Amino acid sequence: MTIDRAGGQTTVRLSGPWTAPYAQRVEALVGEIEAEADSFPVLFDLSGVERLDTLGAWTLDRTRHELSSKGQADFANASPEQKILLEEAAYRDFEDKPKPRHARSVDFLVDVGQSVAGAGKDLVGGVGFLGELISAMVRVVIHPRRFRGTAVINQLEQIAYRGVPIIVLISFLVGCIVSQQGIFQLIKFGATPFVIDLIGILVLRELGVLLTSIMVAGRSGSAFTAEIGSMKMREEIDALRVMGLDPIEVLIVPRILALIIGLPLLTFIASIAALVGGGLTTWVYGGISPDIFLERLRAAVSLNTFLVGLIKAPFMAVVIGIIATLEGMAVAGSAESLGRHVTSSVVKAIFMVIVLDGLFAMFFAAINY
Template identity: 45%
Template sequence: MRSGARSRTPELLEAGLSRRSEANWFALELSGAWITETVAAREKDMASLGTSNDIRTSQQVVLDLSDVEALDTAGAWIVQRTANRLRDRGFQVEIAGVEGAREDLMKAVSEAHEPERPAGATGGAVGLVERLGESTVALGRDARDLLSFLGLCIIATGRALIHPKRLRIVSLVNQIDQTGFRALPIVGLLAFLIGVVVSYQGAGQLARFGAQIFTVNLLGVSVLREMGILITAIIVAGRSGSAFTAQIGTMKVNQEVDAMRTIGLDPVEILVLPRILALVLVLPLLTVYADFMALLGGAVMAMVQLDIDFSRFISQLHDAVSVWSFWVGLFKAPVFAFIIALVGCFEGLRVGGDAESVGRQTTRAVVEAIFLVIVLDAFFSIFFTLLGV
């Protein structure tokens, strides 16, 4: 950015500098071209101001740019940096001879290089209230942005329903493979072990009352209504939700998302929608699979610890668990899947321009998704209890 060429070509001029001092003030008069090609020669002179005898006793310092014939961002930055350094040393500094475009340039440079305020060291009750207020404002801002992102996703979904050709089937199938089939081993193993643990611990407690057979009831109800879907959702949030954030965040760092917008493509439609639809389709199936593996683990433990054969286990499970227990858990799955994918993609699109931001937003995505899943699970538990289901 350059302003102020008057008569001669700026590149042919030099950055002039002269000093004039009187009783209680000191003037530094700049002339010529203060641009990128010339300011380097004057940077040492500007840096030495405040240490020489002629300015040390002065209280008022004027940086006069009236005779400057050309000024660009580099020159304005040198002048502004000098003014800030002198103010830090206790001088009263005035920048004169700037008007119009030069005034706008100096203002822009000043705002761009304004030092950040150090974090307040307020302690006690006042500091606690201050931090609580800042956290509340930040939480409200994040909730507002997430709600806006939800609206964008709904609009993109509506467009895909009206024009099915806009939906990228290849991306959808790829996401189903990534989030569904490749998650089967870890989901199955952990669900099996959860079934073993619940059966083992339940049998130990119920043995005090001679009611070991009701371990099957405990296992069936807890797994089908709560544990199956909750464990699956947490695994998917840590595995697929974090992957969504990292993938989209890396694209943000490499400016691929900006390139999409430049050529007229909608990142929500291309990157977000296939991931949300894939997870909504996959998580109910993963939940059914996790329920089966958890019940299988409980059945194995019941046979080993309680000497309950498989046919008796199935009979007791049939009497203890209604079909509603299965549907209650399955009903939560699409909702949890939507929340996990929404948060993962939302945090991915909020990644900044550095690699550190990718890691930070990935951590936020996992924490937020798991938190929201548990909150919604508590809400559903209360809701279904009130309905008597």
């Protein structure tokens, strides 16, 4: 590099290879240019440059850009190839756009509106996905050979069989806690035996199915989202479509069928575990023997009390399955997206399970069942 000052301008004559292997030398030379260019305009004469790559072009254009803030600076005697490279690798100064200022109340209303719009889109997407699921199940019924029984059995093992220990433990402890607190409150009024009515009705109608659904949503729902999301990231779902297979029939129908079968079974087991926990607690804290507990329980609950919890279970299974698989299908190609959708799957499933339980409670109260 040589610098000539004549005629009121500075001419920087460059020569040799301005490429990546000489990056350290290139940076040193452009530093000298910035320090010594004291008269403008400044012209970069590229006629002696033997080779120019993206590093050299970007560095030179960055120097020209920085000198342009003080005066005129431009390139001269560049070959057509060098002009193209300089244009493509041009230095760009990215500045953050100033964010418009809004009142906090306006921002809050905007967030609320976006949340409501997002919930509406999720609802529409869920209804559409339910239609696709029903269509796939109809196709499986019409063509039984397309039914994947092995996949359903495998999912039943993962959902129901392997989920029994944790659900039994949680339900047993909740039954103990509810019974203990009920005894402590009812003993003040001399109504300790009524704790059996409380436990029986509460567990069979509400707590059994609700606890089971929440546990399944957190355990199996998150697993569904993670499995399908990982397949989406590795383009395995696209590979299924290329092979002429329907991903809904292959991946989603077996999982939701397993949920529909497994959740009522787990609900029954959870209810029994909670009643056992409640019976042991009333025996220890209330002095009510198991014989009296069973006799009073049989008088307090009826068949419809037991059926209410089982009727809710398949509907909650469908909601959990649709949300979990829909979130899995929405995963993009990054680990961050997978984690975000798994979290969203669990939160949405638990929320919808509680909402659905409230709707069923109002429905059964309206029909006096």
